[in-house]
Amino acid sequence: MDIELKDLTVKVNDKIILNNFNLQINKGEIHAIMGPNGAGKSTLSKVIMGYPDYNIINGDILVNKESILKLKIDERSRLGIFLVYQNPISIEGVTMREVIKASVDANFENKKSLYEFVKELESSASKLEMDKKNLHRDFNLGFSGGERKKNEILWALMLKPKFIILDELDSGLDVDSLKIVTDAINQYLKENPDTSILIITHYTRILDYINPKFVHMVKDGSVIKSGDFSLAKLIEKNGYNQSFDIKEDTNCE
Numbered sequence: 001m002d003i004e005l006k007d008l009t010v011k012v013n014d015k016i017i018l019n020n021f022n023l024q025i026n027k028g029e030i031h032a033i034m035g036p037n038g039a040g041k042s043t044l045s046k047v048i049m050g051y052p053d054y055n056i057i058n059g060d061i062l063v064n065k066e067s068i069l070k071l072k073i074d075e076r077s078r079l080g081i082f083l084v085y086q087n088p089i090s091i092e093g094v095t096m097r098e099v100i101k102a103s104v105d106a107n108f109e110n111k112k113s114l115y116e117f118v119k120e121l122e123s124s125a126s127k128l129e130m131d132k133k134n135l136h137r138d139f140n141l142g143f144s145g146g147e148r149k150k151n152e153i154l155w156a157l158m159l160k161p162k163f164i165i166l167d168e169l170d171s172g173l174d175v176d177s178l179k180i181v182t183d184a185i186n187q188y189l190k191e192n193p194d195t196s197i198l199i200i201t202h203y204t205r206i207l208d209y210i211n212p213k214f215v216h217m218v219k220d221g222s223v224i225k226s227g228d229f230s231l232a233k234l235i236e237k238n239g240y241n242q243s244f245d246i247k248e249d250t251n252c253e
């Protein structure tokens, strides 16, 4: 899926959080965003997903060259956008299996039988080394931080998204779980090479597993520098307040 964020300016409660944000992600590309706390990264991901609390005062979000600004969250989900939240929400009274089944049914015209669905769900859960019993627990309720992240990836695998935003997927996942989850994502990408990915992270470890073609540094709601993987290494080493003028270090245009 091609995604273009064009001069996106977004206000929340009268405060500008995203300021002329520009980013183009082409079909099949993996991009990463790094930036200090409060830079606007999670806001960006929720704006792309269509959260109504944000006031878009300028710019556009184009998917395959068409604006999606008028589409609601569920319509964007049907288009193939999936957001793995930094802090996944829980839902009381509905099981993991029920939530995922309902969204799969809503997103695909050809409804799967319950038997087929459960078979696929359990196979994906075992890829993620999840306990199948957890599929019968309330959605994310009482799950640990890392388990919630796995639950979200399970949901993503079942929805077969075309654009996945991973908002700090790595936070909360232990070293082994991060490997298991990123292996599953890489396998998904191999089977669905047109899928685009946006990884939001503070650390390069996840990028060692899912290699981005481009890395963008975000500060005060804008992309202030773009480069390749070496930009991520430079940020991790020296932080955000260094000079980024050294071209040979970052391979930036």
Ligand SMILES: Nc1ncnc2c1ncn2[C@@H]1O[C@H](COP(=O)(O)OP(=O)(O)OP(=O)(O)O)[C@@H](O)[C@H]1O
Residues within 6 Å of the ligand: 012, 013, 015, 017, 035, 036, 037, 038, 039, 040, 041, 042, 043, 044, 053, 086
């Ligand atoms: N509903 C809101 N009301 C007021 N301010 C908000 C609201 N939502 C976000 N903000 C502010 O917008 C800024 C950007 O928040 P955001 O969560 O996007 O940052 P972030 O880059 O994801 O940071 P982190 O790395 O800590 O996750 C913060 O200063 C935050 O307090």
Ligand SMILES: [Mg+2]
Residues within 6 Å of the ligand: 041, 042, 043, 086, 167
């Ligand atoms: Mg955030």
